[in-house]
Amino acid sequence: MQTYAPPLRDFAFLLHEVLRAGESPVPALRALDPETTAAVLAEAGRIATEVLAPLNASGDRAGCRLENGGVRTPQGFAEAYALLRDDGWNALDCAQEWGGQGQPHLLGAAVGEMHVSANMALMMYPGLTHGAYSTIRAHGTEAQKRIYLPPLTSGRWTGTMNLTEPQCGTDLGLMRSRAEPQADGSYRITGQKIFISSGEHDLTENIVHLVLARIPGGPEGIRGVSLFIVPKFLPDAAGAPGPRNALSCSKLEKKMGIHANATCVMDYDGATGFLLGEEHKGMRAMFTMMNEARIKVGLQGLAQAAAAHQAAVTWARERLQGRAVIGPSDPAQPADPILRHPDIRRILMEQRAFVEGGRAFLLSTAALVDAVEHSGDPEAAGRLALLTPVVKAFLTDRGFEACVNAQQVFGGHGYIEETGIAQFLRDARVAMIYEGTNGVQALDLVGRKLPADTGQHIAGYLRETGEFLSACAADGSLPAEFLGPLAAGAADLGEGVAWLASEGPADPAGALAGATDFLHLFGLVCLGRAWADMARVAAAALAGTPEDPAFYEAKLATGRFYMARILPETALRLIRIRTGAGPVTGLAESAY
């Protein structure tokens, strides 16, 4: 049986003690007062536990069904969605101007983690809606905003993103879908899109598809792709859904996981679409949605790991097998809880160190989104762009691994679906794939984000980390068992950057052969910094007389595990990066 306990104490610690939202220059962050925030998070957590989590396994078993062109979501999903919508959760971090609550993305991310932990498949329906909202808000005309933003914000409508076609995944330049201009300024959209999450469902009165297609006569390849708003029902001037548009879901994919989310083949048969942004500049607009989605996908990896870890801890407490080498916890029992065995502790600590470190990293990135949105500061925007592929790929690669490890704690009981632990792994797996595979994230990081703006953003990250380390060394605020490993990890990162900068231009294949390793090296250091931030706060708190010393002691203990056993992986990653292309491409293509 899946259950879920919201990590409220951790959120309070991160928001107010580590990130110090109250001292932020961003008004929306500064406005997060601890009491109100705690109440909001507690209510969001209650919904996760009481409403969303109970539908997770049943939704997985039932899946979605395609009936007469409509998709039926699993029992209970419509009611749960209505509750989220009616209580305003969809609109939490949308602008008040469009009916949202104007809360910062930081709070949205905390709420999102809990809701996605409890039910990833269900949360994908509203999840992409926010991306559609952001894209229309950034690139739409005033009329488009007036028609589409209020219902997307309120959750009366949902949104989708339509990129992939059978022959065209990562390489969107291969796109074939066409958009023919009509006399009234609209376009006729024709083509097939695949892997469309939430492409059709029974949760709302309308669905707004954002669709990439080619306007005939435009440039070849990716520079000839435009973005269109293609609603399922065409709204009238007042925004009321009217005639059915010429689009349909022709197939639901059978997938390894997220059974309860409808992954649709969408057929556009001369559907009416409206240009969003400029002609042939579709990718620019779509990247608004993709960048937001990539952070949300990173959150999925983290959230599934968090839920799976909780389940594994519960199992490890309750399952009695064998006598612990450190002595029995209760000799009257026939055996010890497996939590007492060192190898089980090791595997649980790996999960915990990832989940808590990943959560801190993700929330700091969400706060950065708020800062960028508020200030438009190009340095902050560059940092966010740099970190986005790391958030997406590192948190999903490691989140999946944590789910595998959580399943392992269950032994044979983990492999049967009855215990519910396998679902976290099956659901989490997709996050490594969609919104650009993790390999593509690594290429984006090494090929685009590192050299962007003459490399100043990664240089800034390294400089800031160096300054942080110097300051910690000077004031003794960071315990020694954190300072040394983080300095070593940061040095490895610096070496990796230097190698890529010196070798990459002449040998791009060599740089790209190490792209995934570099992304993991960077991610390891990002979580190392997050752990250092937490450790400083925890150590300072323990120097006083905190109400709950056990919380801070646990933080330090978990952080020490990360520093001693996880972060040293940076050295291995650096070794691999430095091997360059030789070992990777040494085997001739013809020899495969």
Add this chain to the structure above:
Amino acid sequence: MQTYAPPLRDFAFLLHEVLRAGESPVPALRALDPETTAAVLAEAGRIATEVLAPLNASGDRAGCRLENGGVRTPQGFAEAYALLRDDGWNALDCAQEWGGQGQPHLLGAAVGEMHVSANMALMMYPGLTHGAYSTIRAHGTEAQKRIYLPPLTSGRWTGTMNLTEPQCGTDLGLMRSRAEPQADGSYRITGQKIFISSGEHDLTENIVHLVLARIPGGPEGIRGVSLFIVPKFLPDAAGAPGPRNALSCSKLEKKMGIHANATCVMDYDGATGFLLGEEHKGMRAMFTMMNEARIKVGLQGLAQAAAAHQAAVTWARERLQGRAVIGPSDPAQPADPILRHPDIRRILMEQRAFVEGGRAFLLSTAALVDAVEHSGDPEAAGRLALLTPVVKAFLTDRGFEACVNAQQVFGGHGYIEETGIAQFLRDARVAMIYEGTNGVQALDLVGRKLPADTGQHIAGYLRETGEFLSACAADGSLPAEFLGPLAAGAADLGEGVAWLASEGPADPAGALAGATDFLHLFGLVCLGRAWADMARVAAAALAGTPEDPAFYEAKLATGRFYMARILPETALRLIRIRTGAGPVTGLAESAY
């Protein structure tokens, strides 16, 4: 669509050029002449490709059904099983004395890899039968051998192993099933066993369950457990199946994978059983079966990785996306095969280096099984016991990882079941869990196998590796890019052993906290040695004028990848081992 191409050239290379079966002191190995062996393997490969692989995805979709107490296997399974049985494949490495073909386990392992690559779930029906055969052969009375061995050898009957109960998995001392002695010398077996692979099915006229249970009045815990032969139909004195025994399958588990294998809850309601081996010495007998099964499970991890890798290579050749940074392979095509992209090459090389290195390691272990069986040499037996947990856990952990990586190559197409790649991951996942979880394998390795016989077996392994390295350095037979990394890996292994030997006795929790890391460190070096063996042969072959230089060049290229990018992980594993228990158990149990 899943397809399968048997790696016949690789088998010929390993059997005759690397392992040099023809020069073995073991007669059954010496008898493996290249022509006959090639013909046998080709025929086994043909069956894998034409008979077994086509049933893999359909079996996964259909699963098993429990109807009126009987289990219906998927369509086509009965016919495929009958073909394997009638052509003598079940009996390949069984003794001629009992109707087998008397072939060595080495050949059995090569055939097994192909058949398990093609259809793991189907091959689990005959797979456990071999273990039952070996256990009865080693521990049975003459009468038991006469009745049970011929039908198990021929495949007319299958066998199972019944250990797990709901409250008792790893800790078999918690077992509750009872065996009450009867006046006629038989026992009445009562209890429930769970997770019984192939516990019930429609492939054969009888099923022989080997069941662990307690004889009342025996010692508490694991020392009071005995092993029983409990046939589904009780054979008469001539061995013909007679009355139905009081046992039944009451439930089939719904699992993440191996859907086509029946995982049964077995109820024994006063079933008639016959003591196998001595009273209260059930574990000793069962370990015959478990040790054999552990090597077979390691083979499953390897075999699924091999099949998944083949599928990923095929996809990477055919899927066109993007332009390669090294230049287009065919400018007339709209895009390049993704095989041309460095990050795809990296992920394929990781799989290939594991599959080919793992295959060499596994076959060398199978040859060791033959040597032990032939000579009974305690040194060889100690080496085999030492390597068994490494074969089981390293090959399944890494095999699963290779399946995940193969799926990743498919992008979104990997997550949908239609392409068939997800099944390899789902099926391979169980191999990390059953026959003792991989964590239990690590404890077995560090807690039992390292200190066994005053540590002489690991000392022998280290010494032999050192001598190998010295010989290679002296005669220049091993290319430098292999020699250095292997020496470094072996040194890390030596350091790990030394640390465990010095710290373990006083701090067993510290030793066990690093058990999984030590197992991986050892596995990395085992594959490193396998790669070095292959590299020497390949380098020597290329110094002459071989018929197929490309084969040997590919071996060297793949081996270089392993040495440059995979083997250096030993340093990280050693760092973790040396951290001891502190970071792992630093978080109090109460803080979870």
